[in-house]
Amino acid sequence: MKGSIKKNKQTGKWDFVIDIGKDPLTGKRKQKRRRGFETKKEAEKALAALLNEVNEGTYIEPSKQLYSNYLNKWLKGKEHSLSIQTLKLYKSYMKTHIVPALGYLKLSALNPLHIQEFVTELRNKGLSQTTVKRIFNVVNASLNNAVKMELLKKNPASSIEKPKWDSKEITIWNLQQVISFLKVAKSSPYYIAFLLAIMTGMRQGEILGLRWKDVDFKNECLYIRQTLTHDGKGFKEGAKSKAGNRSIGLDANTLSVLKQQRKIVITNKLKYGSAYNDFDLVVCTSKGKPINPRNLLRTFNNVIIKANLPKIRFHDLRHSHASLMLQQGENIKLISERLGHSSVKTTLDIYSHVLPNMQKEASNRLASQLFNN
Template identity: 50%
Template structure:
């Protein structure tokens, strides 16, 4: 039976805990610092209720930073690719640990975490970035709960800032043609052409190898990417659904045949110094193109073509919106982009759909008019 006692001007409680399973000795929990007797009694009742239910967990003194790095991340990084692991480490070392790392794991509560999320928003971080940081915290604390270091996950009830959708910027047909016309003489033209005609991501384009290109069938297989720093090829893609096959337009097949012939001549000219990793997009010596160099060339060509400046990733959006505007079914586009389901595609490109309503109305009008 627990007790509540006064100690000077404050109160404390002593609770009877279950016996130690190893020594068989009865344990007690003492907690001080309550301003009133009622507060102490309420806290004692909560502990006793948890003991009866068998859900009581002795608070740990382990700091969150030690648990995060030495326990959670050590196991987590074995289940994710190296690029994602680097992203996690960056968020932990630069965002999470400086603010929360010194707090004991058992003292991370809803108020502490909610104030932390507010501080990220005040620092000007984008809502999407805050969500990524939050997911690391939530996932790590859920694991702590599984290990019975926490009775519950305090991150579960955190309120995240609303993700504000930014207006998507894409090129229309004329702008896409203008850019490709200017880029045609550049060594990296194939990369830009693939981005617009297939919707591939930057890492997928730079990580594409010839062994995954079937020019006879006109199909490429996406099952490898180049890391953001350009130092390694990563097996797989961004998600499981991103591993996919894409049918190529005839013009792209012709372009790739010519490009492959150029690379073959360069390999002979360079000789033994040629680094043959088999990438479709590479330097004259066979080494992969660094993402930063691709973006630098891309920015230069945009100025020369005098078209609106959009991100390289927006070429992927351009591919999708061009197809939607031509009446291609969203399911087909979803498969080309490697989305997990068609709902993702419709959510991203919902802005295009209202413009297609007019065309749909015209089509049904023509059908009915011609039938009369």
């Protein structure tokens, strides 16, 4: 491979041209030109760097397609791996935020400054930190894929300081509040759903999609292998992510309540006979159909009112589970695995607000052992 440098008589600046091999389709020689260097030394440096990439086989031809076009193709390729709700959310983020801000740029022209300014603009719109993080994650994932497909040499989003989750948005109950909630909820037909959320940290869709064949009474655990969609109209095989396909250990009390629930289900099967819709669900209507998520949330909110507790979202039962486990000193890796997070870092990012108190308690425990003997 070789290249040559010349001074452009019209612009007074330095240009170079490099031979990058033959086109595999036409057999013709391919050349790459770079123009507009202020000095010969700058041109020589850029030429040497490009020659090195070509010789080492790391050179990637800059993509000419617009980021908006690439983004649509990328999302289309993920249609079968994303849930209906997640797909809708991604499309909304793309239409409202990503494409208007970045879609007009060529994929190869995107740089860290574009991404940083985009994130800043999202914050200036008044969006929550969590929403900003989620939108950034869509951009980041799409660009990681572009690198994998050899359309980009490097992901420009990897160089910026990534947005963090807003821990202030997470509202949790303390131990006494959880106990009060469960006491009132015990008379609800959805008690088992509430108990599973608190004792396992399962997501709503995971609880409503749980089947009896996924509950292992012998080994005292359950497996996340199916979820109910957000609209309650269908099931999705697997969990939210690969890490979400997991097993979760169960305590004796939860196992006992599950056995009671199984007796109720068997009784209903015998009662309704052929009219029973057997989806093998743990949490279901008396005739076996999936629970409408809206009905579950309506009952959940009514129980909160009866128990005279601060209002939280159903998903915050999952956060309460994680926070209570952290506070009692459980291993962070174990908690991360129970929640189905892709890494311990995700768990730490979400629950970092719990850690300062844990540090203080740990210091006090150590001090009591050292100085109170």
